Amino acid sequence: MTDSRKTKAQLIEELSDLRQQNMLLREALPKQQALEHNLRKEHHVLQAVFNETSHAIFVKDLDGRMIVVNDAFVDFLGRPREEIIGSTVPDLFPPETASRLQSDDRRVLESQASQTVEPIPTEGEDRTYLTARAIYHDRMGRPAGIIGIARDITERKRAEETLRESEERFRGIFQHSNDAILLIDPAKDEILDANPVAQEMLDYTRDELLSLGISDIHPDEMPLFQAFARTIIKHGHGWTDELTCLTKYGERVPSEISASVVEVNGQTSMIALVRDITERKRAEAALRASEQRFRNLVEQAADAFFVIGEHGQFIDVNKRACESLGYTRDELLDMSIFGISIHSELENIDAIWDQLEPDTPAMSEGVHRRKDGKTFPVEVRVGLIELEEDDRCLFALARDITERKEAEKRIRREAARADALARVAARLNTKLELDAVLKAVCEETANALDVSAVSVLLCNEGGSVLMLAATWGLPSSYRAEYVPTPRSFYESFAEQQGPLIVVPDLQAVRDLPNAELYARHDIHSVAATSMIRDNQLIGTLNVYTVGVHRTFSADERVLLTGLADQVAQAIENARLYEQAQQLAVMAERNRLARELHDSVTHGLYGVTMYAEASARLLNKGHSELAVEHLQEIRGTAQEALQEMRLLIFELRPPVLERAGLVVALQTRLEAVEERAGIEAKFSVEGDVALPAEIEAGLYRIAQEALNNALKHSQLDRVRLHLQLSEPAIALEIEDNGIGFDVAAAKVGGGMGLRNMTERAAEMGGDLTIDSRPGEGTHVKVEVHR
Numbered sequence: 001m002t003d004s005r006k007t008k009a010q011l012i013e014e015l016s017d018l019r020q021q022n023m024l025l026r027e028a029l030p031k032q033q034a035l036e037h038n039l040r041k042e043h044h045v046l047q048a049v050f051n052e053t054s055h056a057i058f059v060k061d062l063d064g065r066m067i068v069v070n071d072a073f074v075d076f077l078g079r080p081r082e083e084i085i086g087s088t089v090p091d092l093f094p095p096e097t098a099s100r101l102q103s104d105d106r107r108v109l110e111s112q113a114s115q116t117v118e119p120i121p122t123e124g125e126d127r128t129y130l131t132a133r134a135i136y137h138d139r140m141g142r143p144a145g146i147i148g149i150a151r152d153i154t155e156r157k158r159a160e161e162t163l164r165e166s167e168e169r170f171r172g173i174f175q176h177s178n179d180a181i182l183l184i185d186p187a188k189d190e191i192l193d194a195n196p197v198a199q200e201m202l203d204y205t206r207d208e209l210l211s212l213g214i215s216d217i218h219p220d221e222m223p224l225f226q227a228f229a230r231t232i233i234k235h236g237h238g239w240t241d242e243l244t245c246l247t248k249y250g251e252r253v254p255s256e257i258s259a260s261v262v263e264v265n266g267q268t269s270m271i272a273l274v275r276d277i278t279e280r281k282r283a284e285a286a287l288r289a290s291e292q293r294f295r296n297l298v299e300q301a302a303d304a305f306f307v308i309g310e311h312g313q314f315i316d317v318n319k320r321a322c323e324s325l326g327y328t329r330d331e332l333l334d335m336s337i338f339g340i341s342i343h344s345e346l347e348n349i350d351a352i353w354d355q356l357e358p359d360t361p362a363m364s365e366g367v368h369r370r371k372d373g374k375t376f377p378v379e380v381r382v383g384l385i386e387l388e389e390d391d392r393c394l395f396a397l398a399r400d401i402t403e404r405k406e407a408e409k410r411i412r413r414e415a416a417r418a419d420a421l422a423r424v425a426a427r428l429n430t431k432l433e434l435d436a437v438l439k440a441v442c443e444e445t446a447n448a449l450d451v452s453a454v455s456v457l458l459c460n461e462g463g464s465v466l467m468l469a470a471t472w473g474l475p476s477s478y479r480a481e482y483v484p485t486p487r488s489f490y491e492s493f494a495e496q497q498g499p500l501i502v503v504p505d506l507q508a509v510r511d512l513p514n515a516e517l518y519a520r521h522d523i524h525s526v527a528a529t530s531m532i533r534d535n536q537l538i539g540t541l542n543v544y545t546v547g548v549h550r551t552f553s554a555d556e557r558v559l560l561t562g563l564a565d566q567v568a569q570a571i572e573n574a575r576l577y578e579q580a581q582q583l584a585v586m587a588e589r590n591r592l593a594r595e596l597h598d599s600v601t602h603g604l605y606g607v608t609m610y611a612e613a614s615a616r617l618l619n620k621g622h623s624e625l626a627v628e629h630l631q632e633i634r635g636t637a638q639e640a641l642q643e644m645r646l647l648i649f650e651l652r653p654p655v656l657e658r659a660g661l662v663v664a665l666q667t668r669l670e671a672v673e674e675r676a677g678i679e680a681k682f683s684v685e686g687d688v689a690l691p692a693e694i695e696a697g698l699y700r701i702a703q704e705a706l707n708n709a710l711k712h713s714q715l716d717r718v719r720l721h722l723q724l725s726e727p728a729i730a731l732e733i734e735d736n737g738i739g740f741d742v743a744a745a746k747v748g749g750g751m752g753l754r755n756m757t758e759r760a761a762e763m764g765g766d767l768t769i770d771s772r773p774g775e776g777t778h779v780k781v782e783v784h785r
Contacts, residue, residue: 054152056129059136061145064088064105076150093120108133108146127154180274182209185267186229189213192269201276203248217245232259232270241277254281301397304378307385308394310353312336315393324400326371337396342367342375352394356384368398377405434571435470441567442472445543448563449556452546453523456567457485458539466490466540473546478521485513490528490540499530500561504551525550529560531568541567661695665702665720676710679717686725694783697763698722698731701756705733705779708752713737713777729765729783739771756781 056076059068066084074081077092089105090098097120119128131150138144174181180198184191194209202209202217218225221243232238241256259272304321306314313336322329325340356362361383367375381397442454453473457466465484493501503509504525506518525545531538541564543552552560662684669680690698702720709715715737723730746753753769756779760767765783 056150059147128157182272185269236261304398306396437570438470451543453544455542501528527552529564531564533568682720685723688724697759709735733779736776739775
């Protein structure tokens with residue numbers, strides 16, 4: 001029907017419908033606008049979710065071309081979005097990966113949905129993704145393509161692998177641990193699992209243990225165990241060594257238990273490591289017993305014992321340490337080594353730490369100071385103790401060596417005294433003349449006693465006075481001014497003090513002989529000791545101090561007494577030597593008289609007889625026979641001249657005293673042997689000064705050997721060699737004469753060999769004679785120094 005055919009009523013009705021529809025449209029418009037607004041809002045939200053999610057989202061059409069991808073997918077591929085859109089899987093992934101992804105897409109199209117775990121190589125490493133795929137449809141409900149979401153589960157897979165490996169390790173530890181391991185539920189009093197060591201330790205099988213409760217293992221200690229379990233549940237882990245496990249056969253096993261909280265099937269449980277500490281307990285008991293024994297030994301030790309920290313502080317001390325130092329134990333533990341040690345290596349504590357090594361103690365001596373300030377010497381043995389890493393200390397044993405030091409002092413004093421006496425004896429044994437003996441006595445006494453002056457007084461022949469015989473440390477005028485001391489005055493002091501008299505102050509002695517002389521020379525103190533031989537006083541040995549007073553110690557008095565005894569013996573020896581010298585002079589005179597009578601006198605008598613006979617023959621004209629007698633006179637005169645020369649050189653030639661042994665021997669060879677036409681050679685080796693008595697003895701032996709050779713050997717060559725070097729002096733005389741039988745000569749010969757042997761013995765030497773008939777003679781004398 002056209003509009004022109006419509007009736008008015010129809011038009012009015014249609015107009016009314018239009019008004020109504022218009023009204024309805026006006027009413028629906030805000031709702032439509034609101035709906036569109038919400039749709040736009042939801043679209044923005046979905047777009048934000050689509051792009052902001054960390055999961056890669058992609059949409060493909062049925063041909064496999066990418067039509068939509070989010071930002072995460074773009075980041076995942078690392079390509080521009082424009083390059084991705086419209087591309088297929090083979091365009092975006094390596095062939096092997098693309099083939100696998102296409103196969104997954106086909107399965108989705110066939111089964112409508114799929115979820116796969118796919119390893120996908122990325123730059124630098126392979127990543128694992130969990131991908132969910134689904135078909136999306138168009139408005140007509142027909143499949144339009146595939147939509148997928150890929151989530152990176154690489155870290156989760158790694159964590160799962162780590163967990164699996166951890167579980168395997170735990171199972172290995174659980175099965176092969178050296179300690180018993182129990183998985184328990186303390187709330188239910190159940191044992192959930194037990195490893196083989198737990199089974200062996202408790203003597204149960206695994207099934208038997210799983211059928212028991214915790215209370216069966218700790219029947220008497222459940223309150224303690226429950227308190228332990230509460231601590232573990234609260235803190236997650238803990239440890240105790242207070243529990244004892246009961247075995248299947250009733251044996252109690254002391255145990256150390258460490259436990260941690262674990263979740264098993266959603267339930268809170270505990271895993272407990274149980275260690276059998278039976279041996280440790282025994283070792284600890286043995287250690288405590290050992291420590292107690294050690295403590296008892298330390299406390300009862302005669303030496304002071306200290307344990308010293310790194311900075312010298314005392315960590316422990318024993319009873320002896322307290323007693324020796326006069327401190328209580330608490331007082332010492334508040335002190336350090338620096339509070340007691342004087343002049344000890346312990347004072348340099350840092351150096352000790354650097355130098356000491358374990359098991360290598362060091363010894364030293366020092367001085368300790370007591371609480372009252374007194375000191376005493378100690379011998380300290382210091383060692384290093386290393387307990388643990390960076391935990392070390394020193395132990396020191398200190399022994400009071402006061403008695404040892406005193407003994408050492410006494411020994412040193414005795415040694416010094418013995419040494420002084422030995423020196424004096426050695427010097428006196430080499431001195432035979434009285435003046436030399438007295439001079440040596442004074443010098444050695446002064447050195448031994450460290451005094452200013454020494455004198456020796458000797459009794460006169462009548463024994464009434466003491467005469468000054470020798471001095472040391474006093475001027476020559478002292479001897480000239482000294483007045484002999486009456487023996488009675490000396491003996492009056494000896495009656496009061498004994499054979500050793502000490503006067504600390506001479507100025508205090510009344511009527512003292514030579515008092516003015518002592519004052520003039522500032523002599524203050526004197527110690528005089530008697531020199532006695534055969535119970536007779538022969539004199540006194542006196543030591544003086546100048547300018548100071550001195551009382552002389554007991555050791556000094558003993559030394560002075562010993563010196564006086566040696567001096568008395570030496571004086572007697574010197575006097576005997578003088579007597580022997582006088583007797584020797586007389587014997588030598590008698591021998592020379594016999595020699596002159598037996599040799600020279602007879603020779604001169606023969607010369608006289610031949611001279612008279614020659615005169616008679618000449619008067620009678622028998623000149624030829626007279627000439628023969630004159631030749632006999634010449635020979636006899638030469639022999640007498642030789643005998644006279646020998647006798648002269650048997651006396652001590654002045655050259656020996658003036659120039660010494662070497663010049664004297666050379667002079668003898670020139671004056672006797674060379675004048676007799678004998679080839680004489682003399683050599684000297686070394687340059688050592690000899691005492692006069694040694695020179696004289698060697699000269700007499702050489703003289704005897706040369707005289708014997710000249711008289712009996714028919715020699716034409718002689719050699720002398722003198723060795724003047726340590727340790728022995730040697731003189732050799734060798735000739736090329738006819739020689740002799742030494743053994744026979746010693747038995748039936750004259751005095752020559754005996755005299756040489758005796759002279760060598762007097763010098764402390766040895767004489768050897770080597771000779772054979774027809775082979776010459778070699779004489780050697782050695783004097784050991």
